[in-house]
Amino acid sequence: MDAEALTPLYTGAEVRQAEAPLLEAGEGPQLMARAAWGLAGEVAVQLRHRRGRIYGTRVTGLIGPGNNGGDGLFALALLRRRGVDARAVLVSDRAHDQGLAAFRQAGGRLTQSIDADVDVLIDAVIGTGTSGGFALPQVPGLTEALARESTAVVACDAPSGVDPGTGAVAQEVIAADLTVTFGGHKLGLMVGAGAQASGRVVVVDIGMAGELARFRAEAARSRSVVAAEPVTPAPRRQDHKYSRGVAHVVAGSHRYPGAAVLSVRAAVQTGCGMVTLYAPGPVVSLVTAAQPEIVGTTAPEIPPRATAVAVGPGIAEDPGQCAALDCALDWAQRTGGRLVLDASALTLLAERGEQLTAQLPASTVLTPHLGELRALMEAAGRKDLCEELEASPVTAVEDFAGYLGCTVLLKGASTIIAEPRSRTLVHRVQAPGLATAGSGDVLTGVLVALAATAGPKVPLAEIAATAVRRHGQAACRLDPQGRGGFGASALIEACNGAAIRASAGTFD
Ligand SMILES: NC(=O)C1=CN([C@@H]2O[C@H](COP(=O)(O)OP(=O)(O)OC[C@H]3O[C@@H](n4cnc5c(N)ncnc54)[C@H](O)[C@@H]3O)[C@@H](O)[C@H]2O)[C@@H](O)CC1
Ligand SMILES: Nc1ncnc2c1ncn2[C@@H]1O[C@H](COP(=O)(O)OP(=O)(O)O)[C@@H](O)[C@H]1O
Structure with a gap:
């Protein structure tokens, strides 16, 4: 950016x-x-x-x-x-x-x-x-x-x-x-x-x-509001699918198969070399039917060519997914690869209590909404920050990111993204229609695709801010009057990377 x-x-x-x-x-x-x-x-x-x-x-x-x-x-x-x-x-x-x-x-x-x-x-x-x-x-x-x-x-x-x-x-x-x-x-x-x-x-x-x-x-210490679409990685002429970036998604369960469809489709539409999915067999079948270009697996290990991993949308109550979370944490720790943890992955983390702080690699971004953030803060033994969230939300998110040693992205009508030792980014969008089930899953898909393709020098917070801005732009595009007449699936098409690149700089 x-x-x-x-x-x-x-x-x-x-x-x-x-x-x-x-x-x-x-x-x-x-x-x-x-x-x-x-x-x-x-x-x-x-x-x-x-x-x-x-x-x-x-x-x-x-x-x-x-x-x-x-x-x-x-x-x-x-x-x-x-x-x-x-x-x-x-x-x-x-x-x-x-x-x-x-x-x-x-x-x-x-x-x-x-x-x-x-x-x-x-x-x-x-x-x-x-x-x-x-x-x-x-x-x-x-x-x-x-x-x-x-x-x-x-x-x-x-x-x-x-x-x-x-x-x-x-x-x-x-x-x-x-x-x-x-x-x-x-x-x-x-x-x-x-x-x-x-x-x-x-x-x-x-x-x-x-x-x-x-x-x-x-x-x-400087803080910025994300005001324009930053330069996002377009494929280079000589790229092949693996050089462009492979996004691996751990999402979906028997109970919530749709979350996998949403996050994987959003990653594909955002644009990267390949999207792979770990999920229970029936979920993989469902997602492949919706998006045949994805490569599904039922083994929790992270595919060797993955350049970014997202864990979380709809993985609740699926025992295999807990193993996948550990594989992903281990992968990020070993390789320094970018890891997005969302939704149920955050709940699983919170269940680990104060241990959670020891397990988070620096290349991780947590993407909680307010309720998930509070639960994480309490679990990490930082109840004090829950109170600070009201008095000074930006400081609270910054302090928590510093405490955990990784990036924290607080979702909501205003999104706050704090990465330790970096400037904090804020994105405020007039798109209340985003308050709809599954729109966070779409954001995770966009984010993991951008994280998979962005060069190693781009700070994680800036990649996250790009994803948040695209997500917000997509909602504004679909629903300029803010009446809320769209679901999360419709957002995916509007997040299409090619369309957004074509209009970069002209949309606000
Ligand atoms: N300094 C300047 O020449 C400029 C000032 N600007 C304007 O001036 C504002 C700042 O002016 P001031 O420094 O005079 O401060 P404000 O006019 O914002 O407020 C100060 C006054 O409000 C009262 N006050 C403070 N807290 C209160 C509370 N909680 N409940 C009730 N009353 C309270 C105080 O008694 C004080 O008299 C800016 O927000 C901006 O609107 C702009 O015109 C730009 C240029
Ligand atoms: N009132 C709102 N205005 C703008 N964006 C919102 C609003 N409410 C929620 N969002 C955005 O919608 C998404 C919701 O994510 P999340 O709460 O995880 O939903 P889900 O788990 O159903 O996918 C986040 O990106 C959040 O920033």
């Missing part, structure tokens, strides 16, 4: 540090003007989308005492000049002086409550200056506005109640439909409960990219 394919993620504190020299140089008002311009522009898009016009629509801002409130007031002033009925509720006894003056001058009106016919509610109570807990301001009409479909809630920089550094949310939060954030992507809007409360996130460039870049260069 090349550097351009990754967009950095910042904590609120990092953005504040990066902007400090600009503020010292007296550039604060310009930064705020650009932030307000960006916010007003995005609100205007919402108004046009919802009401078909801007003139005569109604926007109310909840205005806090700091610069976040200042952004809100300047944005309201700009909207007022475009004919919007712009109102502001001051939630504190202080407000940004120049912002308030601009708002008044533009003809904005102060009010004490939020009316039922407001089109957009701007949350400009707190941004990166947040500290401590957060309680909803006592404003008549606020609770109703937050619940009303016809009122869009747009957060200024970060939803009030979200910690922009971690993704933790306070007991109360102003959940947004859209967050317009300034300068760069903020970590807390991309992961955990913070991501849920942020809705769609738009980043507005306010002219501090240089400062952020310099700041990043100095940062000891």
Whole structure:
């Protein structure tokens, strides 16, 4: 994955540090003007989308005492000049002086409550200056506005109640439909409960990219959001099936034969030299019928030509699969080959208690969802990290990866991928249709195929991020409106490597 394919993620504190020299140089008002311009522009898009016009629509801002409130007031002033009925509720006894003056001058009106016919509610109570807990301001009409479909809630920089550094949310939060954030992507809007409360996130460039870049260069540990399709390995002219990479999959059981079909078909569609499968005989027959190019085996040993192995989808309650897991762990330990452990393989690992930490080769990636991750953390004797998962999901996943000495990929609406001594990658996708049985099996298939074909120098976390992005892209392709009308099988065709390579860089 090349550097351009990754967009950095910042904590609120990092953005504040990066902007400090600009503020010292007296550039604060310009930064705020650009932030307000960006916010007003995005609100205007919402108004046009919802009401078909801007003139005569109604926007109310909840205005806090700091610069976040200042952004809100300047944005309201700009909207007022475009004919919007712009109102502001001051939630504190202080407000940004120049912002308030601009708002008044533009003809904005102060009010004490939020009316039922407001089109957009701007949350400009707190941004990166947040500290401590957060309680909803006592404003008549606020609770109703937050619940009303016809009122869009747009957060200024970060939803009030979200910690922009971690993704933790306070007991109360102003959940947004859209967050317009300034300068760069903020970590807390991309992961955990913070991501849920942020809705769609738009980043507005306010002219501090240089400062952020310099700041990043100095940062000891960097985190990135995966923003573009990285270069993925296309077959070379001289390749033969074994040089291209062999993905071996341990999946499926009498109880869950379909998991093997899904993961193996996804690996084939992603594209590699060969896909082999270890499963009980009837499952091998079923998968071969669905995908005749695969090579099935009923012996748990890892085929000698395998270049990556995945163990887990649907192997529950099959005693032979436990032996296969041990073969795979041993194989990865001996060869340094890439190993993907998913689903039931994670349950089997968790059953080994604290022993599990000793058994994981560094070339392993674990792909748990939240429940599986908690179980693994508890089994490994790291219950403390379960609590950290709420307060700071990225740190918790990073700490666990460090503790285990292998890569951990936490699945969900936001995926967090932490590899020890590497930068952490976050992928946030607007594809709720992925919450369907078997979609994780598809991800495992995509991942093992990419792991089998990627060159030895590509870090495992970056391969995993590519798989996650493809999986998300496939869902967006199938279901652009996010209505959820597809099953995991349909995802497989959309993960097709050739089609994705052809459109690389054009899809987002
Ligand atoms: N510094 C600048 O000139 C710029 C600042 N920007 C905006 O300014 C924001 C940061 O401004 P500030 O540093 O003034 O901080 P904020 O405006 O985000 O918040 C600080 C204020 O909120 C109150 N507050 C903090 N935590 C609270 C809580 N839990 N419950 C209730 N009230 C709480 C504090 O009393 C403080 O007065 C950014 O998020 C961004 O929106 C942008 O305009 C870009 C330029
Ligand atoms: N709300 C959501 N939005 C986006 N992606 C999601 C959402 N819920 C789940 N996913 C993705 O769908 C997949 C589900 O995997 P998993 O929980 O293992 O399901 P299964 O075991 O049924 O295959 C993961 O890749 C996860 O990141």
